[in-house]
Amino acid sequence: MELKKYEEMNSLQIDALREIGSIGTGNAATALSSLLGTEVRIPLPEVRILEFNAAVEELGGFETISAGIISSLSGEINGLMLALFQLDAINLLLERMMGLQVSDYSELTDMENSAVIEVGNIMISSFVNALSGLSGVRISPSVPQISIDMQGAIITVPMAAVGNQSDYIMLIGGSFIVEGKEVPCRLLLAPDVRSLNYLLHRLGIME
Secondary structure: OOOOOHOOOOHHHHHHHHHHHHHHHHHHHHHHHHHHHOEEOOOOOOEEEEHHHHHHHHOOHHHHHEEEEEEEEEEHHHHHHHEEEEEHHHHHHHHHHOOOOOOOHHHHHHHHHHHHHHHHHHHHHHHHHHHHHOOOEEEOOOOEEEEEEHHHHHHHHHHOOOOOOOOOEEEEEEEEEEEOOEEEEEEEEEHHHHHHHHHHHHHOOOO
């Protein structure tokens, strides 16, 4: 039976996406370890299908300022992926990569924004590569862009990409552990419903 909305996914289908998320974020941890020159670990990520307002609250609230790294997906899967970083996570990454920190997002220069985009790109690309490799689905992520804004505004972008087919969104949660410190990060995956059905068929878990 074809899904018409995200929230119609069953536990088996969500578990399959969680397994892909675990592999994808594990690959991202390895890539980040090379980039930062230190050990990076990540616990098993949590995949949740949440209503829009609940998803934003889960991430810290509508008015919380974050840096969102956004990449469009095309090919056999269409939609968006979004990586969200808050300032404490950005500073931990910048400290390891460039030996500096900032007290406010407004202090981020083009070079520092590029470093944050690179980390987001690694996470998104690793997840997409895992998704593509395990399902045999061709997916092409676009060059990522950064948006610094209130989370409610940033998350509106992937919701709009879903085309109002659902009030729900797929939240992939996890925290990278860098030298014993948590780097909280969330990935939001927003394929359109047609792409979600196609993906589940390719994974062999569509009823």
